[in-house]
Amino acid sequence: MTPTGAGQPARTGPVADAAEQGVRWVRADPVVWRRSLDQVVLLPPAAGEPMALSGAAVAAWELLAQPQPLAALVATLAELYDVRPEAIEPDVAALLTRLRELAAVRCEP
Amino acid sequence: MTATDEDLGVAVATWGLPGAAVPFPSAPLPDERWQALSAAVRKARISGLFAGAVAGGAMPVTPAQRQDVAALHAQAMAVTVVLDRLLIELSTRLGDAEVDHRVLKGAAVAHTTYPDPSWRQYGDVDLLVPSAHYDRALAVLAAAGCERSRPQLRPGFDRRFGKGTTLRSADGHWVDVHRTLVMGPFGLSIRTDDLFTDATPFTVAGHTVQGLGRDLRFLHACYNAALGDTHPRLLALRDIAEMVLHDAVDTEAALSLAAAWEGRVVVARAVQLTWERLRIADRVPLSEWAGRYRPSRSEARALLRHLGAGRRYARTALASLRAISGLRAKAGYLYALALPSRAFLDERDLGPVQWLRKGRDSVLRNGASR
Numbered sequence: 064m065t066p067t068g069a070g071q072p073a074r075t076g077p078v079a080d081a082a083e084q085g086v087r088w089v090r091a092d093p094v095v096w097r098r099s100l101d102q103v104v105l106l107p108p109a110a111g112e113p114m115a116l117s118g119a120a121v122a123a124w125e126l127l128a129q130p131q132p133l134a135a136l137v138a139t140l141a142e143l144y145d146v147r148p149e150a151i152e153p154d155v156a157a158l159l160t161r162l163r164e165l166a167a168v169r170c171e172p
Numbered sequence: 173m174t175a176t177d178e179d180l181g182v183a184v185a186t187w188g189l190p191g192a193a194v195p196f197p198s199a200p201l202p203d204e205r206w207q208a209l210s211a212a213v214r215k216a217r218i219s220g221l222f223a224g225a226v227a228g229g230a231m232p233v234t235p236a237q238r239q240d241v242a243a244l245h246a247q248a249m250a251v252t253v254v255l256d257r258l259l260i261e262l263s264t265r266l267g268d269a270e271v272d273h274r275v276l277k278g279a280a281v282a283h284t285t286y287p288d289p290s291w292r293q294y295g296d297v298d299l300l301v302p303s304a305h306y307d308r309a310l311a312v313l314a315a316a317g318c319e320r321s322r323p324q325l326r327p328g329f330d331r332r333f334g335k336g337t338t339l340r341s342a343d344g345h346w347v348d349v350h351r352t353l354v355m356g357p358f359g360l361s362i363r364t365d366d367l368f369t370d371a372t373p374f375t376v377a378g379h380t381v382q383g384l385g386r387d388l389r390f391l392h393a394c395y396n397a398a399l400g401d402t403h404p405r406l407l408a409l410r411d412i413a414e415m416v417l418h419d420a421v422d423t424e425a426a427l428s429l430a431a432a433w434e435g436r437v438v439v440a441r442a443v444q445l446t447w448e449r450l451r452i453a454d455r456v457p458l459s460e461w462a463g464r465y466r467p468s469r470s471e472a473r474a475l476l477r478h479l480g481a482g483r484r485y486a487r488t489a490l491a492s493l494r495a496i497s498g499l500r501a502k503a504g505y506l507y508a509l510a511l512p513s514r515a516f517l518d519e520r521d522l523g524p525v526q527w528l529r530k531g532r533d534s535v536l537r538n539g540a541s542r
Contacts (some may be wrong), residue, residue: 095256097249097290100223100242105251113250130516 086170087130088159095168105169114165119144120149120158122164130171133159177205181212182450185224185406188291189413191454196225199232210240216406219245220291242496248293255279258345259297260379262316266299269312272368274300276350276392278384283374285414286466290291292407297348300384303351303364310349317342323515333496333505335359340508353395356478357495361434387426390415395435395440399478409446416443416458423458437475440465445507490535 094133096105103116103124107151124145126136134148138166162168180201184191201209211220225231225243226238233241251439255295259279265388266273274280278294286292301309310320314421318339324330330337336350350361353367370385372519384392393415397408415421443462452459477491488510496502510528517527 084373092262095253095260095377098252098288099246099249100238100245102242103251104246106257113248113253115246119358133428 079169083133086172087132087134088168089130090124090127090128091166091169105167107162107165109166111162119154123158126167129148177212178203181216181218181406183221184213184225184231185210185216185218185410186450186452187221187230187504189227189410189450189452190417191452193451193453198230198232199203200237205264206237206240206336210244214244216250217293218407218410219248219297220288220293222411224288224291228365239380243448245290245293249290251295252278252282252289252293252296254343255294255297255345258341258343258347258374260376262297262299262313262318262347263377264345265312265316268308271305271309271312271336272302273305273309273369274371275374275381275383276300277396279376280372280374280389281393281411281414282374284372284383284389285411285419286385287418292411296348297341298350299348300367302368303331306351308424310337313339313347313349316348321346323519325512325516328512329508332501332510333360333492341536353392354368354399357474357491358395358399358433358435358438358478358494360492365430366429366432374498386415386419387422387429390419390421390426391430391433391439394430394439397445398438398442402479404442404445404449406450409450412446412449413449413452416446416456417452419452421458423461427461434471436465436472437467440467441475526530 073142094105094107096103099115101117101121103121104113105116105124106113116133119140122140123136126139131139133152133156137148137152140155146150159168163170180197183192183194185197186194186195197448200206206319213219215303219241223233223241226241262516263273263275278292278296278298280298282289282292282294295327299309317403318341320542321338321340324334324337331351335352335355336348339347339349341347352362353366354362363530370388371382372385372389373380373382383389390412393408397404397412400408420493425434427439432438437491440462443458444465447459447462477487480487493502493505496505511524512527517524520527522530
């Protein structure tokens with residue numbers, strides 16, 4: 064099982080473009096997942112094996128039950144963890160990029 | 173397991189149930205006891221309840237122990253999400269081929285009975301199909317890469333007389349395709365059409381599948397617990413308790429159906445075992461009924477034949493013969509028993525004469541034991 068936290072280096076590109084266009088992010092339907100104590104175990108359509116989310120990625124996954132723009136997601140997580148939004152935005156963007164690559168999340172207008 | 177270890181197992185198995193009477197320890201367990209409990213939880217497949225008890229604060233743990241529980245449960249959940257994906261694929265294929273089917277046991281119970289599906293782990297996919305669709309279902313699943321794990325007695329035997337067939341998926345997971353709920357005479361007495369009169373839809377990753385209707389699901393849980401193993405698993409008993417205490421089973425309807433299936437003794441045994449072994453304090457009408465139930469002589473004999481020492485093949489076969497209706501069907505059953513297919517015999521490394529001798533010896537032993 065592949066662990067994925069929220070400590071990935073920032074990436075530019077698709078997520079930044081999406082933020083500019085004001086699109087919203089949401090969990091994709093065909094993702095099988097379970098909550099497991101302090102983790103979320105999920106099997107996205109494009110993943111060959113299950114992966115685990117931990118730390119703030121779990122909170123992000125829970126929030127992504129509802130469509131929301133990147134900025135709102137970042138703001139909520141920042142408040143939850145008592146940090147400045149700009150400190151975590153690159154990590155959140157990286158997480159969304161990875162989850163979208165695996166078809167675990169999708170964008171909607 | 174020592175008596176105290178058993179208490180801990182029951183405490184975990186009954187976490188979250190009203191009337192759960194076995195307490196958790198008041199402090200984290202010492203190492204050796206913790207290892208024993210973790211091993212027991214793993215074996216009993218109740219890691220979901222264990223994780224719930226830890227997350228909810230009922231089970232005190234050290235940070236290291238919490239990590240153990242997290243790892244154990246995450247491992248179990250990794251299996252269930254893979255099985256759910258397989259279930260979606262197989263259910264879709266069956267639906268596209270217009271094969272009616274129901275999802276049974278683990279996946280269905282987790283999604284329809286438990287407040288949180290992560291409380292209920294499972295290790296395979298269980299599907300029920302009508303006898304009339306059985307061969308077509310197997311063909312659809314074969315096209316999806318699911319192969320029989322063992323040959324059947326004779327072509328058509330499983331569809332006509334068997335409980336079902338076990339297949340292995342392309343990536344090595346077990347898929348049980350059921351025709352009825354249990355093997356032997358109890359299974360043959362079930363009116364399999366009844367199993368499709370009702371359904372409980374549930375969604376898995378946005379895909380809707382059908383489980384058994386609520387009362388049928390309860391009956392299946394009873395058959396599984398009362399007849400599946402001589403000493404039923406804690407998880408099987410927890411399923412029953414969850415259904416009776418949370419799922420509002422229609423007692424009258426369920427017992428009426430059980431009566432039609434000649435299975436009231438099965439329900440009584442299952443509920444009695446559940447209340448006794450899980451030590452549930454709350455009494456409900458069904459548990460009272462089960463506690464008062466006195467099986468008839470024929471029911472007691474039928475139960476003993478099913479659960480009796482060694483579960484002798486001849487005894488089960490003869491009892492099954494009595495449960496089969498119609499001379500032609502009985503003849504077909506006997507023919508298959510006497511003359512199994514070459515594939516069946518080869519898989520067991522037996523010749524036809526050896527097979528017949530085994531059958532003869534089993535019949536003689538059965539006669540001697542009466």
